[in-house]
Amino acid sequence: MYDDIILFTQLVKCGSYSTTATILGIPQPTISRRIKNLEELLGVSLLKRDTHNFSLTDAGNTLFHKFKDHAHYIENAIEHLKQQENTISGRLRVALPITVSIEIINPHLGKFMQDHPELELDIDYINTDFDMLRSDYDIAIISHLPERPTQKIRKLYSAKLVACCSDEYIKQYGEVRKLGDLANHHVILKNNDLPSSTIAYRIKDGKATQFYPKSKMLLNSCYQTIEIAQAHHAIAVCLEEHYKQSNLIQILPNYHFGIVDYYLMSNSSEHNNKAQAFINFIGWCFNQIVS
Template identity: 30%
Template structure:
């Protein structure tokens, strides 16, 4: 006789699309999942999945069963989450994707406070700037600068961060500072790189007027890593660029100077992305924690 446990395991496999990733997500053996799905198919007398080496595909009957059952899973999950909320003890594994640079500046310094407050949460962190197939990898919550192609994810805009130019006071003492965009060509400027392309010609926006100008930066040194760029700027021989959150503390202390502060040399929008069926207490609490970290960035700009 089939069991409810096996039905809900089938839902998870159908949702993620891969035995291995389902096993990692649920913390059980891949062979256990495969055997239980085979047993369910035998109990029902139908084939639910077509298997290959890398993924699974639902049969017509499997698709129909999944479409019926996934709504039941959400109802039962809500009952469980409501019970947890009554206990007010968020717990369990929480799989999270975060952007590396922002996390280093604004999230990591506060992370252990969060963990001390919610000791029953097991936090699994993955630092990525780009990631697709969040559901397949069992990700509960992500902060990303690009919205994944999956259409059924919960997406919320968090804030926009600006790419700025900066240098050390020692650089200004040696070489002066550019007074306007045209003056940049007289200076050594470390340009940005992305996907193995050098971003020399970039649209620059005047933050007061909103006007945008295409500026060609000198090709001296280029890097795709803002943390490395900041280290090189401390040689006192070059102007570098990076997102404001990366250098905000140094700007406040005077260790670095904001070059042409009336201009934004790029802007990135950050989004909160959540699993479509995931609304547990632990996710809600972590989302509020992250939004408080992002509020620091917004307040500082």
């Protein structure tokens, strides 16, 4: 019925069936039939008809003035919604791992917000697994693939884990020249990136070798291994990017201690511009490492 009321107002504005048919691209018989159906549904006559023209009844005049601007309101609302969809604004919930955020993402977040002042970012820094499906996050970066992914996932980056320590540590506890020397040293590891029986991989051929440190500490944050190592009493296994930003010395440079793969995950229903803008931003952040 509502569509027919709008058609009726358009007919009155155009002044004739033929003009209305031309402007709207609707056959005249169809317009005539729909107006008659509207009159039957309302139980009133809207038009006084003669051979070539029509005029409004009192009921038709009332209906026209009640609804004459509705089509304009609808067009404005549709245009507003289109503009809103194309605007990067509103709230975006994001889950980020602390480990990679510190050096790779956080330094650029301020500039991102300057570029998108109408966007409200709600970021949770997490170290634990979570269910993306049950959470209300729009976007998340994770370091493992879900068993049954139901969201869009793409790989962002592979990060090597390297061993490092301070110069003062070497002075106090001696150099580490070969993998077996770790048996005499205390090593700090990230607990969900390496197996409990630690393994080192020779870079030139990928050969895996188990090693057994004198003692080990397992942390849930790779970045914290750096902070502890900077106190000069332990060796840290950390992301290569964190080591490069520190004042520590890499040891056993011919080995890495595992690879951490990072993935970007977004809700499959999320296709708006604000989500895409942040996804593009995250991709740019990780590209800075590669370049």
